[in-house]
Amino acid sequence: xxxxxxxxxxxxxxxxxxxxxxxxxxxxxxxxxxxxxxxxxxxxxxxxxxxxxxxxxxxxxxxxxxxxxxxxxxxxxxxxxxxxxxxxxxxxxxxxxxxxxxxxxxxxxxx
Amino acid sequence: xxxxxxxxxxxxxxxxxxxxxxxxxxxxxxxxxxxxxxxxxxxxxxxxxxxxxxxxxxxxxxxxxxxxxxxxxxxxxxxxxxxxxxxxxxxxxxxxxxxxxxxxxxxxxxxxxxx
Numbered sequence: 001x002x003x004x005x006x007x008x009x010x011x012x013x014x015x016x017x018x019x020x021x022x023x024x025x026x027x028x029x030x031x032x033x034x035x036x037x038x039x040x041x042x043x044x045x046x047x048x049x050x051x052x053x054x055x056x057x058x059x060x061x062x063x064x065x066x067x068x069x070x071x072x073x074x075x076x077x078x079x080x081x082x083x084x085x086x087x088x089x090x091x092x093x094x095x096x097x098x099x100x101x102x103x104x105x106x107x108x109x110x111x
Numbered sequence: 112x113x114x115x116x117x118x119x120x121x122x123x124x125x126x127x128x129x130x131x132x133x134x135x136x137x138x139x140x141x142x143x144x145x146x147x148x149x150x151x152x153x154x155x156x157x158x159x160x161x162x163x164x165x166x167x168x169x170x171x172x173x174x175x176x177x178x179x180x181x182x183x184x185x186x187x188x189x190x191x192x193x194x195x196x197x198x199x200x201x202x203x204x205x206x207x208x209x210x211x212x213x214x215x216x217x218x219x220x221x222x223x224x225x226x
Contacts (some may be wrong), residue, residue, distance in 0.1 A: 006153070042115070042202050042217025043154070088153055101146070101154035 003027060004089055004102035012108040013079055021074045021105045023089035032065055032072045032091040037104075043088055046074075079109045113137075115218035117203050123224045124193055132188045132221045136205030143186050144204045144215060145178055154202060160186065161208070193225045 007022045023032065031050045035043035047056050049065035049072060056063045060083075062075040072089055089102040116135045124130050136143050141162045146154040156170040160180045171177070175193075180186040190197055200222050204215040 004153075040219070042204070042219055044217070045214050048214070090154075099144070099156060099159070101156070104153040 003093065003100045004091065006087075006089060006102040006105050008105060009103065010106050010108075012110065015080055015109055015111050016078050017109075019076050019079055019107070021076075021087055021107070022071065023073070023102050024071045025091075026070065027093050028069050029091035029093055030069075032069075032089055034063055034072070034074055035088040035090060035101075037086040037088060043086075076107075079107075081109045081111050083107060084109050115203055115205050115216050117201075117218040117221050119221060120219065121222045121224075123226065125226055126195060127192055129189065129191045130193055130223065132190075132201050132203075132223070134186045134188070134203030134205075134218060136184065136186070136203070137216055138184075139207070140205035140216075141183065141208050142206045142213070143180060144206075145186070145188050146202045146204065147172075148200045148202055148220070150199075157188070157201075190223075193223075195225045198223055198225045 003025055005024050013019055031048055033048045034046045036046055037043040047058055047063045049056055049063055052067045052069045054065045060077045064073045076083055084107055087105045092099055115137055118133045122130055144159040145157040147157055148154050158166050158168050158171055158178045160166045175191045178188045200220040202217055202220045204217045206213040206215045
């Protein structure tokens with residue numbers, strides 16, 4: 001059982017469409033991070049959210065941390081083929097000093 | 112080097128053999144992490160080192176796995192008597208310190224295949 005559950009696991013969309021990826025847990029996290037990983041590479045950090053309810057924008061990507069700090073979402077507007085990759089959420093479990101990664105969402109954006 | 116480096120990049124071994132994977136973190140980073148990633152999946156935490164403190168080994172899947180970090184820099188992950196289920200990509204990451212929100216920088220990984 002994953003501490004961080006991501007959905008959907010797979011997503012295949014056309015260029016220009018919008019999408020949302022979810023990261024959920026029953027545990028409280030001090031912070032949550034989103035990474036993007038391309039085949040053959042290590043994950044690369046996109047953003048860190050810290051405060052419950054926080055929203056961060058990175059160009060066409062919008063990240064939100066739930067009020068209770070148990071969940072997060074990543075919304076991509078007008079997806080492009082360059083957004084294709086594996087999106088991973090990760091976080092520090094509050095008070096337990098453990099770092100966990102979600103199961104990942106594999107995104108394919110077709111031109 | 113500018114980033115985290117890992118070697119070898121690929122390793123094919125026979126079941127029952129021992130393997131050693133190496134990680135060179137970014138210079139000055141005191142925290143170092145090892146993860147395992149199965150094909151197309153998320154990352155499974157294995158072990159982390161913070162400076163000279165005793166490592167947190169809670170994620171190691173069995174006693175066949177061990178890791179050490181010499182001089183607070185280079186780390187090696189050793190898998191003894193490899194099994195086919197050990198086949199995965201082993202990723203190493205480092206960060207300035209083991210703090211909340213600290214960015215982890217990942218290496219390219221070692222792809223291990225146990226036949």
